[in-house]
Amino acid sequence: xxxxxxxxxxxxxxxxxxxxxxxxxxxxxxxxxxxxxxxxxxxxxxxxxxxxxxxxxxxxxxxxxxxxxxxxxxxxxxxxxxxxxxxxxxxxxxxxxxxxxxxxxxxxxxxxxxxxxxxxxxxxxxxxxxxxxxxxxxxxxxxxxxxxxxxxxxxxxxxxxxxxxxxxxxxxxxxxxxxxxxxxxxxxx
Amino acid sequence: xxxxxxxxxxxxxxxxxxxxxxxxxxxxxxxxxxxxxxxxxxxxxxxxxxxxxxxxxxxxxxxxxxxxxxxxxxxxxxxxxxxxxxxxxxxxxxxxxxxxxxxxxxxxxxxxxxxxxxxxxxxxxxxxxxxxxxxxxxxxxxxxxxxxxxxxxxxxxxxxxxxxxxxxxxxxxxxxxxxxxxxxxxxxx
Numbered sequence: 001x002x003x004x005x006x007x008x009x010x011x012x013x014x015x016x017x018x019x020x021x022x023x024x025x026x027x028x029x030x031x032x033x034x035x036x037x038x039x040x041x042x043x044x045x046x047x048x049x050x051x052x053x054x055x056x057x058x059x060x061x062x063x064x065x066x067x068x069x070x071x072x073x074x075x076x077x078x079x080x081x082x083x084x085x086x087x088x089x090x091x092x093x094x095x096x097x098x099x100x101x102x103x104x105x106x107x108x109x110x111x112x113x114x115x116x117x118x119x120x121x122x123x124x125x126x127x128x129x130x131x132x133x134x135x136x137x138x139x140x141x142x143x144x145x146x147x148x149x150x151x152x153x154x155x156x157x158x159x160x161x162x163x164x165x166x167x168x169x170x171x172x173x174x175x176x177x178x179x180x181x182x183x184x185x186x187x188x189x
Numbered sequence: 190x191x192x193x194x195x196x197x198x199x200x201x202x203x204x205x206x207x208x209x210x211x212x213x214x215x216x217x218x219x220x221x222x223x224x225x226x227x228x229x230x231x232x233x234x235x236x237x238x239x240x241x242x243x244x245x246x247x248x249x250x251x252x253x254x255x256x257x258x259x260x261x262x263x264x265x266x267x268x269x270x271x272x273x274x275x276x277x278x279x280x281x282x283x284x285x286x287x288x289x290x291x292x293x294x295x296x297x298x299x300x301x302x303x304x305x306x307x308x309x310x311x312x313x314x315x316x317x318x319x320x321x322x323x324x325x326x327x328x329x330x331x332x333x334x335x336x337x338x339x340x341x342x343x344x345x346x347x348x349x350x351x352x353x354x355x356x357x358x359x360x361x362x363x364x365x366x367x368x369x370x371x372x373x374x375x376x377x378x
Contacts, residue, residue, distance in 0.1 A: 012212075019205075019270070026263075070280050074215075077276035080269055081208070087266035091259050 004058070004071065007051050011078045013153040014044055017144055017168070018085035024113035025092045033115060037089035043149065044082040051075045113143070114176050118165045121185030130157025132182075140171035140179040193247070193260065196240050200267045202342040203233055206333055206357070207274035213302035214281045222304060226278035232338065233271040240264045302332070303365050307354045310374030319346025327367040329360035 018040050025034035055071040058064070118124050124132055135141050145152040145159065146166040152159065161167070169179055181187035207229050214223035244260040247253070307313050313321055324330050334341040334348065335355040341348065350356070358368055370376035 016208075022266075023201075073276060073280050077211075077273040080273035080276065084266040084269035084273065087262060087269065091262050 004051060004054055007047055007054075008071065008075060008078075010151075010153075011044055011047050011051065011075060011082075014040055014047075014151060015078045015081040015085065017151070017153065018044070018082050019088075020113055020143075020170075021168070022085040022088035025089050028112065029092055030114075031092060033113070034089035034092040036115065037085055038093075041082050041086045044079060048075045048079045111170060112173050112176060113168060113170050114140075114179065115166055115168050116180045116183035118161055118163055118167060118183050119185045120163045122163070122183050123185070123188050124161045124183060125163045127161060128157060129155055129159050129161065132161070134169075134179065134182065135171075138171065138175035138178040138182070140169040140175045142167050142169050144168040193240060193243055196236055196243075197260065197264060197267075199340075199342075200233055200236050200240065200264060200271075203229055203236075203340060204267045204270040204274065206340070206342065207233070207271050208277075209302055209332075209359075210357070211274040211277035214278050217301065218281055219303075220281060222302070223278035223281040225304065226274050227282075230271050230275045233268060237264045237268045300359060301362050301365060302357060302359050303329075303368065304355055304357050305369045305372035307350055307352055307356060307372050308374045309352045311352070311372050312374070312377050313350045313372060314352045315349060317347055317349050318344055321350070321371075323358075323368065323371065324360075327360065327364035327371070329358040329364045329368040331356050331358050333357040 018037050021033050021040075022037050024030065025032075025037060052072050052075055055068045055075075059068045124134075129142055142155055142159075143153075144167075145155050145161070146168070147162060147164070167179075167183060171179070178187065207226050210222050210229075211226050213219065214221075214226060241261050241264055244257045244264075248257045313323075318331055331344055331348075332342075333356075334344050334350070335357070336351060336353070356368075356372060360368070367376065
């Protein structure tokens with residue numbers, strides 16, 4: 001895979017996570033997650049601009065106009081998805097009434113998405129997801145990690161957690177408190 | 190849940206399936222699935238128009254302006270997602286080069302989404318998904334059923350299959366042939 005394809009995949013993953021997060025922010029009227037969606041949208045915009053620039057520049061080398069067009073159209077669609085996610089999150093930030101939200105949640109009330117930042121004093125620091133068995137203890141699966149401005153999607157048992165990481169986890173509502181406490185360092189078992 | 194919420198949920202489910210189908214059409218340059226995405230987009234547009242009409246009409250009864258606004262904004266976002274899915278499918282229909290596609294597929298090549306219409310002579314007719322054990326025999330999970338112009342999302346073991354149903358299934362590439370044969374009636378075990 002060349003770097004263009006890698007960027008496309010990253011934008012695809014980001015836009016999917018954004019939709020998930022946007023619905024979550026809506027279901028739980030969670031402003032933090034809604035704001036995260038807004039910040040991800042900026043990243044997507046920048047990446048899409050870069051992808052489209054590179055795709056069209058590449059035509060000068062490989063004269064492959066249809067490929068460039070396909071990439072431009074695909075990345076535009078991904079940007080639209082990320083814009084739509086932002087519109088969903090915007091409903092939360094404008095504090096429009098959460099009613100339709102709570103009703104939407106009927107179907108998904110068992111599962112939430114939540115985030116927590118890993119503090120220096122957390123036992124998660126410098127350990128792998130496999131080591132800490134977060135999923136076994138709390139039912140919370142880490143679906144993505146934000147490190148500085150980058151995202152690690154679908155981390156696995158070998159992914160090492162660093163202080164400062166923001167973990168995005170999916171799981172039962174009643175696993176959330178433990179998940180947040182273990183990340184903050186408030187709980188050390 | 191009132192009918193507005195039900196429609197919103199249906200549009201949400203449809204837009205999600207559309208994104209899945211659009212990527213699938215792209216990964217396998219599958220024009221049938223791409224065309225399905227186009228037809229679903231029309232349904233979404235109609236439903237969103239209806240939702241927005243009802244939401245605003247309802248203000249006359251309940252004077253709940255913020256709720257109406259939230260519904261209008263949310264449904265607009267869902268329409269954008271469905272438009273984006275259409276843009277992705279459009280790459281396939283325009284026969285723009287499948288290259289970026291094949292590369293995108295690297296990550297997901299194990300799993301495909303495919304469709305098949307159930308013919309009168311298929312053993313699936315009038316049986317439930319639980320009865321026929323399609324998943325056990327072919328690895329293909331039915332994720333949605335299109336019956337006339339409506340979709341049944343996340344059908345379960347109790348869902349009965351009718352002649353004429355279009356099944357959308359997700360599973361391993363090598364389960365596809367059996368899945369299509371069983372739906373067409375070519376294979377009866």
